[in-house]
Amino acid sequence: MKFNPGDTAAVTKTIMQTDIEKFAELSGDRNSIHLDENYAKGTRFQGCIAHGMLTSSLISNVIGNHLPGLGSIYLGQSLRFVAPVFPGDTITARVTVTSIRPDKPIVTLETVCTNQREEAVVKGEAVVLVE
Numbered sequence: 616m617k618f619n620p621g622d623t624a625a626v627t628k629t630i631m632q633t634d635i636e637k638f639a640e641l642s643g644d645r646n647s648i649h650l651d652e653n654y655a656k657g658t659r660f661q662g663c664i665a666h667g668m669l670t671s672s673l674i675s676n677v678i679g680n681h682l683p684g685l686g687s688i689y690l691g692q693s694l695r696f697v698a699p700v701f702p703g704d705t706i707t708a709r710v711t712v713t714s715i716r717p718d719k720p721i722v723t724l725e726t727v728c729t730n731q732r733e734e735a736v737v738k739g740e741a742v743v744l745v746e
Contacts, residue, residue, distance in 0.1 A: 618712050618722055618745070624682035625709040626673055630665050632702040638669040665700040671737050673708035674726045678743055682710055683722055686746030690721065694739040698730070705731040710741065720745040 639645050644666055647654040655663040671694050678687050700706060710724040722745055728737035 618683060618715055620712050620714060622682060623709060623711040624677050625707050626676050626681065627705060627707045628673055629705045630670065630700055630702060632663065635663065635665050635669065635702060638666050642666065642668065644668075660699050660701075663702060665702070665704075667694070667696040667700075667737065670696075670700045670706055670728055671708075671726075671739070673706060673728060674710060674737075674739070674741065677708050677710045678724070678741060682712070682724075683743055683745045688744040688746070690742040690744055692726070692739060692741045694726075694737055696737055698734055698736040700728075700730065700736050704736075706736065708737075713740075 635649050639649055648658060648660070649663055649666055652663055678689070706728050708726070708728045710726050712722055713725050714723045722743050724741045724743060726739045726741050727735055729735050
């Protein structure tokens with residue numbers, strides 16, 4: 616394998632309300648906290664927030680396209696949603712190799728999404744089969 620502990624890669628995307636609406640359509644998750652500004656203003660978030668799974672899907676982008684990259688297959692992913700993502704937030708998803716199994720082509724990755732203020736919004740760990 617061509618990976619070492621500490622190797623890292625990232626992608627950045629600004630999450631727009633249209634992204635949230637498209638994700639709601641695709642996933643079927645039409646929770647008012649994501650789509651109804653009047654409803655969302657009355658919540659602890661005081662406005663619409665992105666789906667946690669929309670935000671965390673950026674991690675899949677990094678894994679599938681950058682590190683480990685083409686041919687990578689998810690074996691598992693843990694996620695903790697630690698802060699909300701609002702429309703207009705710029706999210707950076709970063710993966711870092713934490714370990715490589717010596718007996719199989721399996722890599723464990725720390726996965727973190729941060730906003731434009733460098734605050735963590737999603738934290739987790741992925742286990743990936745590498746082709």
